[in-house]
Every structure is written in C-alpha cells, then in structure tokens.
Amino acid sequence: MSESNNVLVIRNLTKKFGEKPVLRGVSFNVERGETKVIIGPSGAGKSTLLRCINRLVEPNSGEIIFNGVNILSGEVDIRKIRARIGFVFQHFNLFKHLTALENVKIGLKVIRGLDNTEAEDKARKALKAVHLEDDAYDKYPAELSGGQQQRVAIARALAMEPEIILFDEPTSALDPQLAGEVLDVMRDLAKRKVTMLVVTHEIGFALNAADEVLFFYDGVIWEKGRPKELLYHPQKQETREFLRRIADLSMFGGE
Amino acid sequence: MGYAGLIAHHLLGGLGVTLELTVVGFIGGFAFGFLLAVGRTYGGRLSRLLSTAYIELIRGTPMLLQLYIIGFGLPLFIRRYHPSFVMSPLLAASLGMVLNSAAYQAEYIRGAFNSIDYGQIEAALSLGMSKWKIIRHVTFPQAFRIMLPSWTNEMVYLLKYSSLAMLLAVPELMYKASVVASETFLYAQIYLLVAGIYLVFATLIIQAMRRVELRLHIPGVTTIKR
Amino acid sequence: MISATSVPWNIAVDMLLKGAKMTIELSVLSILLGLIIGLPVALMETYGNKTLRYIAMVYEGTLRGIPLLAIYFIIFFSMPLLVGVGLPAFWAAVVGLGIRSSAYQSQIFRSGIQAVGGGQIEAALSLGMSRMQMIRYVVLPQALRMAIPAWMNEYIIVLKDTSIALAIGIVELTRQATYLVSITAEPFKYYGIAALFYLAMVLPLTYLAGHVGRKYGIKGTGGAANVRI
Numbered sequence: 001m002s003e004s005n006n007v008l009v010i011r012n013l014t015k016k017f018g019e020k021p022v023l024r025g026v027s028f029n030v031e032r033g034e035t036k037v038i039i040g041p042s043g044a045g046k047s048t049l050l051r052c053i054n055r056l057v058e059p060n061s062g063e064i065i066f067n068g069v070n071i072l073s074g075e076v077d078i079r080k081i082r083a084r085i086g087f088v089f090q091h092f093n094l095f096k097h098l099t100a101l102e103n104v105k106i107g108l109k110v111i112r113g114l115d116n117t118e119a120e121d122k123a124r125k126a127l128k129a130v131h132l133e134d135d136a137y138d139k140y141p142a143e144l145s146g147g148q149q150q151r152v153a154i155a156r157a158l159a160m161e162p163e164i165i166l167f168d169e170p171t172s173a174l175d176p177q178l179a180g181e182v183l184d185v186m187r188d189l190a191k192r193k194v195t196m197l198v199v200t201h202e203i204g205f206a207l208n209a210a211d212e213v214l215f216f217y218d219g220v221i222w223e224k225g226r227p228k229e230l231l232y233h234p235q236k237q238e239t240r241e242f243l244r245r246i247a248d249l250s251m252f253g254g255e
Numbered sequence: 256m257g258y259a260g261l262i263a264h265h266l267l268g269g270l271g272v273t274l275e276l277t278v279v280g281f282i283g284g285f286a287f288g289f290l291l292a293v294g295r296t297y298g299g300r301l302s303r304l305l306s307t308a309y310i311e312l313i314r315g316t317p318m319l320l321q322l323y324i325i326g327f328g329l330p331l332f333i334r335r336y337h338p339s340f341v342m343s344p345l346l347a348a349s350l351g352m353v354l355n356s357a358a359y360q361a362e363y364i365r366g367a368f369n370s371i372d373y374g375q376i377e378a379a380l381s382l383g384m385s386k387w388k389i390i391r392h393v394t395f396p397q398a399f400r401i402m403l404p405s406w407t408n409e410m411v412y413l414l415k416y417s418s419l420a421m422l423l424a425v426p427e428l429m430y431k432a433s434v435v436a437s438e439t440f441l442y443a444q445i446y447l448l449v450a451g452i453y454l455v456f457a458t459l460i461i462q463a464m465r466r467v468e469l470r471l472h473i474p475g476v477t478t479i480k481r
Numbered sequence: 482m483i484s485a486t487s488v489p490w491n492i493a494v495d496m497l498l499k500g501a502k503m504t505i506e507l508s509v510l511s512i513l514l515g516l517i518i519g520l521p522v523a524l525m526e527t528y529g530n531k532t533l534r535y536i537a538m539v540y541e542g543t544l545r546g547i548p549l550l551a552i553y554f555i556i557f558f559s560m561p562l563l564v565g566v567g568l569p570a571f572w573a574a575v576v577g578l579g580i581r582s583s584a585y586q587s588q589i590f591r592s593g594i595q596a597v598g599g600g601q602i603e604a605a606l607s608l609g610m611s612r613m614q615m616i617r618y619v620v621l622p623q624a625l626r627m628a629i630p631a632w633m634n635e636y637i638i639v640l641k642d643t644s645i646a647l648a649i650g651i652v653e654l655t656r657q658a659t660y661l662v663s664i665t666a667e668p669f670k671y672y673g674i675a676a677l678f679y680l681a682m683v684l685p686l687t688y689l690a691g692h693v694g695r696k697y698g699i700k701g702t703g704g705a706a707n708v709r710i
Contacts, residue, residue, distance in 0.1 A: 312680070315680040315687070316641070316683075317642065317643075319645055324672045327662065331668050332666070332669065334666075411546070415546075418551065419550065419645065421648075422648060429548065429551065429554075432554075433554070443555075443559035443560075443562045446554045446555045446558060447559060449551060450548075450551040453546065453547045453551060
C-alpha cells in the first residue's frame with residue numbers, strides 16, 4: 001500500500017454533463033516514472049477525464065490524489081497544483097502573440113517568478129530536449145508547422161518541471177509525418193522516465209513506450225494491462241472490437 | 256493678405272475645436288466603452304441588461320438626435336426647475352460624442368476579447384495562471400492588436416461627425432466655415448477647402464495608424480490588408 | 482425664454498409621422514442611388530485598368546474621408562456658384578447621402594467580389610467565357626449575395642444619417658422632434674418618441690442582417706450588423 005510511489009491516484013471519479021454521464025466511476029493510478037496510455041472510442045470522455053485532473057473541468061464526485069493530497073478538496077490552491085501538472089493539448093494552444101522561445105519562458109517568468117536569464121536558460125534546455133530546429137526559436141506559432149508547434153507545447157510543459165505531464169491526443173491534429181516527430185519526442189521522454197499520462201489513438205506508441213495501457217469505455221476503465229497483453233490478448237469483448245476497428249485502419253496507415 | 260490671414264485664423268480655431276472633440280470623444284469613448292464591455296461580459300444580470308440596453312439604444316439612434324437631446328433637450332428640461340441653467344455647447348457635444356463612441360467601442364472591445372480562442376486560455380490556466388495574469392499576459396496583448404483597425408475607423412468617424420456639433424453652435428471647423436463663408440460669400444471655396452482639411456486629417460490618421468499596425472503586427476494574431 | 486405651449490396629440494403625431502415618412506423616403510432613394518453608383522465603382526476598382534482604378538479610388542477615398550455635412554453644403558451652397566445650377570433641398574439631400582453611400586457600398590461590393598474564389602474564375606475562363614460574362618454570370622451573383630448583410634448594415638447607417646439633412650432644411654424625423662420640443666419644452670416625450678421610431682426601424686433590420694450574415698456573409702464584413710464600417 002505504498003502510496004508514496006504514486007504521483008496520481010484517481011478513485012471513483014464521476015462527471016455528468018447535464019443528463020449525460022461521461023465518467024461513471026473511473027479509478028486508476030500513475031506511479032512515478034511511469035508512462036500510462038489511455039485508449040478508447042472517440043468522444044467517450046477521455047478528454048474530460050484529463051481535464052478533471054487539473055480541474056479545468058470540475059468532476060461531480062470522487063477523489064484525485066496528487067502526491068498524497070486530494071486536490072478536489074476545498075482548501076487546495078488549484079493554481080499551484082496546476083503549475084506542477086503539465087498539459088499538452090490536441091490543438092497545441094500556444095500563445096499566438098509569443099515566439100516559440102517566449103511561449104516556453106512565460107510560465108517560468110510569470111508563475112515560477114524566475115528572472116529573464118534563468119527562464120531563458122531553462123527554456124532553451126526544454127526546447128533542445130524536444131529537438132526544435134534552431135531557426136524556429138524566434139518564430140511565431142503561425143509560422144511553425146503543426147509538429148513544431150506541438151513540440152514547443154511539450155517544451156512549455158516540460159520547462160515547468162512538472163511531476164506529471166498529461167497528453168490529450170497530442171498527435172490527432174497532425175498528419176502522419178509530423179505526428180512522427182512528436183511521437184519520437186514522447187518516446188524519448190518515456191525513456192527518460194518522465195511521468196506521463198497519455199490519451200492517444202497511436203497504438204504503436206502504446207506498444208513501444210507504455211508501461212501500462214488502459215482501455216476506457218462506457219465511462220470507466222474497462223480493461224487494463226501491459227501493452228503486449230492488452231493489445232494482443234484483450235480479455236473483454238468490447239476491447240477486442242475496438243482494437244479490431246483501430247487495427248484495421250492502422251494496417252493501411254502503416255503501424 | 257490680411258483677409259486670407261483672417262480666414263485662416265478662424266478656420267484654424269475651428270480646427271482646434273474639431274480635433275479636441277475628436278480626441279476627447281475617442282478617449283472618453285474608450286474609457287466608458289471598456290466599462291460597458293466588462294459590464295456586458297463579466298457583470299451580473301443587472302449590469303449585463305443595462306449595458307446591452309444602453310449599447311443598443313445608442314447604436315439604434317442617430318448621433319445627431321443624441322447630440323440634440325444632450326445639447327438642447329436636457330438643458331430645456333433642467334431649466335424648468337433651474338431657469339438660469341446653461342450648458343456649454345462644447346461640453347454637450349463632447350459628452351454626446353463620448354456617450355456615442357462608448358457604445359461602439361464597447362462592441363469592438365468585446366469582439367476583440369471574444370476572438371481569442373479558448374484553447375489559449377485553457378493552456379494559460381493549465382500553467383497555473385490566475386485570471387488577471389491571463390488577461391495581462393495572454394488576452395490583452397492580442398486583443399489590443401486586434402482592435403487597432405477598429406480604432407482607426409472610430410477616430411476617422413469621430414473626426415467627421417464632430418461636424419454635427421456645428422448644429423449646436425459649437426465653434427468647430429464646420430461652424431467656422433459657415434460663418435466665414437456667409438461673411439465672405441466665398442461659399443464654394445470655403446466649403447471645398449474645409450472638406451479638403453477633413454480629408455487631410457482623415458488620411459493622416461489612417462496613415463499613422465497603419466504604421467502602428469505594421470509595427471505591432473504578429474502573424475497569426477493580426478492580418479495586414481493589401 | 483419662450484414659455485412652453487402644449488401641442489395637441491394628433492397634431493404632434495401628424496408632424497412626427499410626416500418626419501418619419503421623409504426619413505424613410507430619403508433613406509430609400511439614397512441607398513438606391515448609392516447602389517447604382519457604387520456597384521460600377523466597385524467593378525471599376527476591381528477590374529478596371531490603371532486609370533479607371535485610380536478614378537474609383539479617388540472617388541471613394543474622398544467621399545469616405547469628408548463629413549456628410551460638408552458634402553451637403555458643397556452640393557447645396559457651392560454647386561450653384563460653381564456650376565450655375567442648384568438642386569432643390571430634397572434632391573441635394575438624396576444626392577449627397579447617395580454619393581456618400583455609394584463610396585461605402587463600392588467597398589462592400591469589392592469585398593464581395595474578392596471573396597469569390599479564384600478557382601471559379603479560372604473555371605469560367607476555361608469554359609471560354611469572356612471577362613464580362615464571367616463577371617455577370619459567376620462573380621456578381623455570388624458577390625452580391627455575400628454582400629447582403631453588409632449592405633443591410635449600410636442601409637441602417639443611411640437611415641440614421643438622414644437626420645443630418647435637417648441642416649439643409651429637410652423636414653425629417655429629428656427635425657420634427659426638435660421643433661416640437663422647442664415649442665413644448667418636453668424633450669423626453671418627443672425625443673423619446675423619435676428615438677423609438679428609429680429603434681423600431683433599426684433593431685429589426687439589425688437582427689435580420691445578423692441572421693442573414695450568419696448564413697451568407699463573408700467573414701469580417703457584415704457578420705455583425707450595425708457596425709461603423
């Protein structure tokens with residue numbers, strides 16, 4: 001029962017939008033250094049789940065225990081918590097009026113309170129970690145490719161030195177070639193034991209980089225297991241059907 | 256020679272008042288417009304109702320009517336109770352222009368703030384920024400740039416419509432022009448000259464603002480036309 | 482100054498209606514004049530040769546850069562002296578507001594024309610259409626449809642600016658209201674009614690334009706109605 005190794009523990013999380021239940025009792029945990037991947041049908045609520053974790057969306061009931069503290073309780077300073085949880089969005093959400101470098105620096109300056117030199121230093125390190133091309137540092141998001149924008153977004157999250165990074169379908173908005181660059185960076189991070197919770201359709205990434213794969217269906221974690229087990233030998237009917245559909249597509253798409 | 260000098264003197268005086276009305280109208284309009292925009296977006300039920308009603312009322316009626324209400328109707332009404340009440344025409348016109356411009360600027364401000372996609376706000380929240388920090392570091396820098404063309408339009412509009420103050424006997428450019436024209440009988444020349452002056456200043460405003468827009472342009476945030 | 486007199490209600494209503502009628506007449510004639518001139522100017526500015534384009538640009542640039550009051554005074558006072566011919570006040574008002582509107586309308590149509598995708602122009606020319614045919618059968622139908630919301634917005638502006646015609650003696654709504662106020666010293670009553678008249682004309686049009694704008698409009702011109710271009 002050593003909770004101390006868990007960065008995140010989710011217990012019985014529920015969320016309804018109006019009459020429609022989206023999360024019906026989700027429970028799982030993420031250990032330090034783990035890369036956990038969530039797969040599942042589109043629109044089922046995986047995005048909502050991630051957004052509950054940093055409380056961009058407020059869940060109806062349940063517990064979210066981040067480093068031993070239940071962050072759903074009233075006395076918690078959510079802004080401080082958010083600064084320790086990284087979030088990478090499907091549509092990148094870079095700040096359009098700032099260059100790539102400035103995008104990564106801003107959190108460090110405005111929230112961590114670092115001075116310009118320190119912030120610049122850490123920002124450059126983060127951008128290097130995502131292999132951003134040199135000439136892109138001073139470009140505005142509108143001047144960057146999708147893959148570059150997403151890598152900057154990852155750097156922006158990384159630079160804050162969070163305890164976990166949440167990824168919400170990071171490559172869904174990218175064409176296959178650009179998606180590849182981003183997945184490479186993510187594989188790299190997984191190798192370096194960055195704690196990651198990734199919602200994705202990229203089965204290849206799940207196979208290569210995940211420590212555990214969770215299949216999210218009908219508002220709960222329907223099944224889970226090590227990548228090779230879950231993906232090659234799913235136990236439940238629904239898991240099998242989902243994988244069959246995805247695999248059909250990815251067979252033509254190549255991995 | 257002194258004749259032309261006299262004409263120039265009168266018109267210059269009028270020009271001064273015109274520019275005064277324009278500047279005061281614009282700045283006052285922005286200040287009040289900002290309050291209206293905030294009231295309409297973030298306010299409680301009552302603020303939202305009042306600001307929306309105000310904006311629709313002003314935008315749905317002619318500026319001249321509004322100027323007459325403030326410069327003519329209001330003093331008339333007050334004189335029923337305080338027979339010696341007098342309102343300076345310049346004050347009335349300035350007030351009218353501020354109140355008018357505010358309604359339009361409120362919508363420009365609201366539009367600019369709304370045009371910033373929510374995704375960026377989500378990202379800022381995820382980093383741990385507070386509402387004020389988000390406005391200061393994310394929303395405002397972009398909204399400000401997006402509003403620049405509207406500002407250009409509004410300034411030129413106020414420059415032109417300040418001429419309506421003439422009908423309240425405010426000694427601005429158009430009023431002075433009519434005075435000079437009727438005294439010299441040089442109707443054709445004076446009005447054409449004055450039209451030219453308005454055109455010059457309108458062009459100056461547009462050129463200056465264009466330069467500002469170019470300087471502050473960020474691809475992906477603002478668009479450069481032509 | 483002068484002591485207030487009260488005006489019998491039916492006379493007041495009569496006067497205000499007379500003013501409203503004039504307001505509407507003036508606005509309709511002006512917007513139509515603006516259309517008749519504005520569309521050709523837009524075509525000149527988009528498809529014309531260097532000279533035509535220059536003339537169009539000077540025309541609309543000037544008329545958009547000077548106050549309507551100045552245009553009125555020039556037409557009403559200056560023209561007789563320059564050209565020897567003067568217009569009666571009503572027509573001076575129509576022409577003044579009309580040519581000013583034409584300048585703004587030319588920009589509206591220009592946006593509409595430019596919004597018609599280049600691919601369609603290529604397709605039309607590939608079919609063998611002449612330039613005129615392409616403009617007439619492919620570009621204009623779409624351009625005009627897309628311009629409708631912005632055009633309605635322009636009409637709203639014209640409607641409100643008819644008030645300025647009182648400066649050359651036109652008996653429109655604002656003038657009537659002011660006259661009644663000066664006699665009765667009841668500003669809120671008569672200005673209030675005048676305001677309601679304007680609102681009754683403007684608000685439905687604004688709503689309609691916004692509705693049409695969502696369906697057909699081009700982004701950035703006329704999606705939101707009642708904007709000062």
